[in-house]
Amino acid sequence: MEDNMIEVQSTQYIVVDVGIEQYGIDIKYVDNIVRMQKITRVPKAQNYFMGVINLRGEIVPVMSIRRKFGLEDDVFTDKTRIIILKPEQHEAIGIIVDNVKEVVSLESSNIEKIQSGRDEKSRYINAVGKNQDNLISLLNVNGVIDDVN
Amino acid sequence: MDVSQYLEIFIDETKEHLQDLSDQLMILETEPENADVINEIFRAAHSLKGMAGTMGYKRMQHLTHMMENVFSEVRNGNIKVTIHMVDILFQCLDALEAYLDEIVNNADEGTNDNEPIIKLLNGFLEGESENDSTSNKKAEKEENKPQGDNSSGYQVKFSEFEVNAIGEAFRKNMNVFSIRVFVDESCILKAARAFLVFKSLEELGEVIKSDPSVQDIEDEKFDLDFSVVFVTEATKEKVLNAINSVSEIRRVDMDAITELPKVEKHEDKREERHEEKEEIAKAENTSVKENTGKQTAPVKAVSGGKPVVNRSVRVDIEKLDVLMNLVSELIIAKNGLVSASNSDDREKANGFNEQIEYLERVTTNLHESVMKVRMMPIETVTQKFPKMVRDLSKKLDKKMKLTISGEDTELDRTVIDEIGDPLMHLLRNSADHGLESEEIRRERGKDPVGSIILNAYQDGNNVVIEVKDDGNGIDIEGVKNKAIEKGTITEEQAETMSDKEIIDLLFRPSFSTAKVVSDVSGRGVGLDVVKTKIEALGGDIEVKTKLAEGSCFIIRLPLTLAIIQALMVEIGDEKYAISLGSIQTIEDVLKTDIKYVQSKEVINLRGSVIPIIRLDEILDIEKSGEDEEENLTVVIIKKGEKQAGLVVDRLIGQQEIVIKSLGSYINNGNKLISGATILGNGDVALILDANTLV
Numbered sequence: 001m002e003d004n005m006i007e008v009q010s011t012q013y014i015v016v017d018v019g020i021e022q023y024g025i026d027i028k029y030v031d032n033i034v035r036m037q038k039i040t041r042v043p044k045a046q047n048y049f050m051g052v053i054n055l056r057g058e059i060v061p062v063m064s065i066r067r068k069f070g071l072e073d074d075v076f077t078d079k080t081r082i083i084i085l086k087p088e089q090h091e092a093i094g095i096i097v098d099n100v101k102e103v104v105s106l107e108s109s110n111i112e113k114i115q116s117g118r119d120e121k122s123r124y125i126n127a128v129g130k131n132q133d134n135l136i137s138l139l140n141v142n143g144v145i146d147d148v149n
Numbered sequence: 150m151d152v153s154q155y156l157e158i159f160i161d162e163t164k165e166h167l168q169d170l171s172d173q174l175m176i177l178e179t180e181p182e183n184a185d186v187i188n189e190i191f192r193a194a195h196s197l198k199g200m201a202g203t204m205g206y207k208r209m210q211h212l213t214h215m216m217e218n219v220f221s222e223v224r225n226g227n228i229k230v231t232i233h234m235v236d237i238l239f240q241c242l243d244a245l246e247a248y249l250d251e252i253v254n255n256a257d258e259g260t261n262d263n264e265p266i267i268k269l270l271n272g273f274l275e276g277e278s279e280n281d282s283t284s285n286k287k288a289e290k291e292e293n294k295p296q297g298d299n300s301s302g303y304q305v306k307f308s309e310f311e312v313n314a315i316g317e318a319f320r321k322n323m324n325v326f327s328i329r330v331f332v333d334e335s336c337i338l339k340a341a342r343a344f345l346v347f348k349s350l351e352e353l354g355e356v357i358k359s360d361p362s363v364q365d366i367e368d369e370k371f372d373l374d375f376s377v378v379f380v381t382e383a384t385k386e387k388v389l390n391a392i393n394s395v396s397e398i399r400r401v402d403m404d405a406i407t408e409l410p411k412v413e414k415h416e417d418k419r420e421e422r423h424e425e426k427e428e429i430a431k432a433e434n435t436s437v438k439e440n441t442g443k444q445t446a447p448v449k450a451v452s453g454g455k456p457v458v459n460r461s462v463r464v465d466i467e468k469l470d471v472l473m474n475l476v477s478e479l480i481i482a483k484n485g486l487v488s489a490s491n492s493d494d495r496e497k498a499n500g501f502n503e504q505i506e507y508l509e510r511v512t513t514n515l516h517e518s519v520m521k522v523r524m525m526p527i528e529t530v531t532q533k534f535p536k537m538v539r540d541l542s543k544k545l546d547k548k549m550k551l552t553i554s555g556e557d558t559e560l561d562r563t564v565i566d567e568i569g570d571p572l573m574h575l576l577r578n579s580a581d582h583g584l585e586s587e588e589i590r591r592e593r594g595k596d597p598v599g600s601i602i603l604n605a606y607q608d609g610n611n612v613v614i615e616v617k618d619d620g621n622g623i624d625i626e627g628v629k630n631k632a633i634e635k636g637t638i639t640e641e642q643a644e645t646m647s648d649k650e651i652i653d654l655l656f657r658p659s660f661s662t663a664k665v666v667s668d669v670s671g672r673g674v675g676l677d678v679v680k681t682k683i684e685a686l687g688g689d690i691e692v693k694t695k696l697a698e699g700s701c702f703i704i705r706l707p708l709t710l711a712i713i714q715a716l717m718v719e720i721g722d723e724k725y726a727i728s729l730g731s732i733q734t735i736e737d738v739l740k741t742d743i744k745y746v747q748s749k750e751v752i753n754l755r756g757s758v759i760p761i762i763r764l765d766e767i768l769d770i771e772k773s774g775e776d777e778e779e780n781l782t783v784v785i786i787k788k789g790e791k792q793a794g795l796v797v798d799r800l801i802g803q804q805e806i807v808i809k810s811l812g813s814y815i816n817n818g819n820k821l822i823s824g825a826t827i828l829g830n831g832d833v834a835l836i837l838d839a840n841t842l843v
Contacts, residue, residue: 040835042815046815049814052815057827059812059827060812
């Protein structure tokens with residue numbers, strides 16, 4: 001009983017679609033969500049960088065999660081969004097998602113940590129969250145960014 | 150009492166005095182009899198002593214006190230300046246600088262007593278026996294004086310010189326006040342309070358006499374009160390307010406002097422007069438400085454750790470006024486736009502254009518002015534070099550002289566802060582590796598005194614700093630052999646390398662050709678660090694050298710870091726900016742004029758062969774279809790004497806752009822892109838770094 005009392009700790013996640021999967025991004029890393037806009041290509045950059053955008057006068061690099069995860073290239077629709085992440089002690093960085101669905105609160109009992117797997121993709125996922133019937137892959141934001149550095 | 154609030158002033162002023170001291174010592178070395186210089190040194194030591202005492206830095210105070218004693222004897226002609234003495238004085242200077250460094254970093258002077266130096270200084274004093282008695286007598290006299298004065302109210306005695314000064318003030322219709330200041334009994338650092346009173350008084354006029362003497366006040370040799378005679382244009386109230394604004398002052402008595410006082414015959418009037426003159430000279434100095442607002446911002450401490458004092462720039466008040474004016478104009482321009490948008494359609498277009506032109510003019514001026522505030526003369530860095538070269542000369546036992554020119558060339562503050570170390574390194578390099586020993590120089594028929602020249606000048610959007618020596622030059626064969634020996638290159642590679650490429654090896658990490666690792670240079674952490682630092686500042690470095698004749702290191706730095714004039718070009722459907730500073734010309738080239746040299750495209754432009762760079766290929770830009778045009782638009786860029794032609798599809802025009810960083814996530818290969826900028830329509834355009842393309 002006592003254990004349960006302490007465990008009611010919940011974290012808010014923004015749920016997004018990338019391809020057929022749903023990903024959750026811890027809301028504390030999210031600075032902003034903007035509509036798709038013109039991305040300026042940067043020659044010779046890493047292939048998963050789409051380029052840079054002008055975010056209120058600041059230059060912010062934009063990364064394609066799909067390219068990073070080895071999925072097929074992004075198809076931009078009017079639902080495509082750029083999520084601006086601002087991790088502590090790092091510069092802001094944008095990631096492209098197909099759609100922003102909702103914000104959910106997940107209690108820690110509904111989050112299951114997963115071992116870092118073998119394939120490329122699972123390095124960027126550190127847990128799976130259960131939201132009613134849906135399974136949400138929780139993005140390891142620092143992992144994604146550290147990898148860039 | 151907390152003196153930390155004066156720390157910044159103290160550090161600034163100490164730096165100035167130390168610089169002064171260093172300059173004067175350099176002169177003294179060549180002209181040991183120069184009385185002006187001796188006086189100047191005495192004065193600097195005296196001021197330093199006072200300041201250190203006020204701040205409670207006892208060791209520093211002690212050392213400067215000894216210096217002052219020595220110089221007071223020199224001034225009186227009891228001791229002669231010798232080379233040995235100058236050497237020791239330079240040691241004192243180093244010690245003082247060490248104290249200051251400690252203070253900057255830890256707000257404490259450290260624990261080094263510098264006993265050996267003090268002993269040496271004492272040695273000079275003991276060499277002369279009679280001097281002690283005179284200075285003692287003087288001190289005694291001055292210590293006695295305050296008590297005498299206490300009983301008889303504040304009857305101040307005047308010397309002939311002071312009476313003259315008062316007479317002069319009367320003629321100019323200035324007010325002369327006799328002021329007596331009582332410091333609060335609970336005040337701990339009386340001298341600091343007195344110092345502040347003097348400081349605020351000197352802003353309003355001149356202190357022509359103080360009782361006890363300024364020196365005694367600074368040494369805290371006074372009870373709870375002191376008196377000054379003060380000449381000013383300000384009113385009594387103003388002076389009173391100024392003094393009362395200093396805290397822990399209990400009471401101020403103030404009387405106007407309206408009659409010329411009688412001259413008091415003084416035993417050692419001559420000496421007294423001298424000192425007063427000095428005070429006045431000092432006061433004049435400060436007032437002159439305030440008028441011209443001379444910009445002598447502190448040089449950042451070189452040592453590591455976080456300094457306790459923030460970095461600051463002293464800004465000429467005039468520069469700020471200009472900024473203020475421009476900002477008000479900006480507001481007017483904005484209001485103009487507002488009213489233009491409210492007017493009729495027909496007038497609207499006209500009004501808008503007019504206002505936008507106005508706005509453009511204001512922002513350009515504003516930018517220029519802000520840049521000027523950030524600009525500092527390179528002198529702030531170079532002024533410490535003469536002494537450094539002198540020290541090197543002693544250490545290396547080579548004769549050399551340093552000539553500095555163009556030290557008024559201005560650079561951005563951030564660049565100034567960073568450029569000191571690389572320059573120092575290059576100078577050391579020249580002194581250690583470059584210049585030959587005296588014998589070899591004689592053999593080669595050169596002036597036995599080696600010459601190092603530091604020259605700075607502005608060249609377009611760049612500032613160029615050259616460090617040149619007439620020494621041995623770089624031994625290219627030596628470098629080559631060393632590189633092979635170290636395994637940096639193979640022998641086959643060495644065969645095909647040009648001289649320039651071999652010289653570039655020197656800039657690789659851990660490559661030192663010095664046969665003997667010396668204290669001065671040659672630890673192999675040299676030129677590569679210099680190069681990295683300069684490149685981090687957006688500049689580059691190249692070397693010209695001739696064996697047995699000397700070498701020249703040329704540093705090229707951008708004048709400003711934030712805003713540049715750029716040419717906007719279009720390649721495919723992407724827009725790029727190229728800094729105007731690196732563009733030489735723009736040419737229309739017939740496709741048929743392109744020749745091939747070693748299967749690379751070149752053009753022959755007015756006699757010089759210039760390689761052609763296809764930007765679309767380098768930047769991986771997909772071209773839509775074949776272009777049928779017969780002409781190519783080629784932007785000719787230059788870096789030093791090297792040129793290259795960049796093929797672009799279309800020129801958009803010249804524009805002032807704000808440089809923004811791409812951030813650290815994206816690594817763009819070969820650093821082709823130096824940054825990005827935001828265009829008028831909100832789009833992002835990348836800035837091509839012409840330097841990496843040439």
